[in-house]
Amino acid sequence: EAGVxxxxxxxxxxxxxxxxxxxxxxxxxxxxxxxxxxxxxxPKLLIQFQNNGVVDDSQLPKDRFSAERLKGxxxxxxxxxxxxxxxxxxxxxxxxxxSGWEQETQYFGPGTRLLVL
Amino acid sequence: xxxxxxxxDQVNVAEGNPLTVKCTYSVSGNPYLFWYVQYPNRGLQxxxxxxxxxxxxxGSYGFEAEFNKSQTSFHLKKPSALVSDSALYFCAVxxxxxxxxxxxxxxxxxxxVNP
Numbered sequence: 001e002a003g004v005x006x007x008x009x010x011x012x013x014x015x016x017x018x019x020x021x022x023x024x025x026x027x028x029x030x031x032x033x034x035x036x037x038x039x040x041x042x043p044k045l046l047i048q049f050q051n052n053g054v055v056d057d058s059q060l061p062k063d064r065f066s067a068e069r070l071k072g073x074x075x076x077x078x079x080x081x082x083x084x085x086x087x088x089x090x091x092x093x094x095x096x097x098x099s100g101w102e103q104e105t106q107y108f109g110p111g112t113r114l115l116v117l
Numbered sequence: 118x119x120x121x122x123x124x125x126d127q128v129n130v131a132e133g134n135p136l137t138v139k140c141t142y143s144v145s146g147n148p149y150l151f152w153y154v155q156y157p158n159r160g161l162q163x164x165x166x167x168x169x170x171x172x173x174x175x176g177s178y179g180f181e182a183e184f185n186k187s188q189t190s191f192h193l194k195k196p197s198a199l200v201s202d203s204a205l206y207f208c209a210v211x212x213x214x215x216x217x218x219x220x221x222x223x224x225x226x227x228x229x230v231n232p
Contacts, residue, residue: 004160042222042223043222044222056219102218110160
């Protein structure tokens with residue numbers, strides 16, 4: 001079974017530029033998460049999708065961050081414009097979403113390491 | 118408010134010795150508890166979880182954890198450490214009821230196993 005795929009793996013941009021990250025979850029997984037992990041910290045949930053609907057985006061900085069999962073499969077996270085403090089690893093995770101998402105194991109992709117200069 | 122604490126930033130053990138990585142939590146009601154491991158430049162990998170039932174949970178790579186409700190703890194253990202266990206370990210907790218069911222993550226504990 002293929003794991004969660006993310007691209008790109010690394011990205012360097014200047015502040016005020018825009019950037020997009022892509023995630024393809026494990027096949028058949030209904031629940032998809034985007035996390036931000038700053039060096040030395042645990043992951044912080046940005047947004048959770050159930051199929052193509054948003055379950056939780058309370059910690060997403062909506063003035064600059066946006067995410068979509070139009071067909072309920074892959075997802076894109078965008079930052080526009082980027083700030084220095086957005087430098088972090090952006091992790092995508094998925095879970096099956098079939099039997100109570102709260103109990104389910106989340107499977108993570110390798111992450112995208114973003115550096116904003 | 119929900120929270121999770123990993124009181125040790127760094128744990129060092131000798132190869133072959135038992136290891137413990139500590140985790141304590143605070144949630145309203147009963148918790149769902151998770152342990153993940155992160156190797157350098159890689160994503161998080163699931164180790165084990167407690168949902169309900171037996172307090173001793175066995176997981177991947179020989180790791181286990183014991184849910185202790187009275188002490189609100191979920192410490193990760195392994196009887197005999199390997200050098201390859203050196204990594205960053207994260208504990209996470211989620212309430213199983215109520216309006217706030219967000220998964221809360223600890224800051225991580227760096228485990229070093231010396232040959």
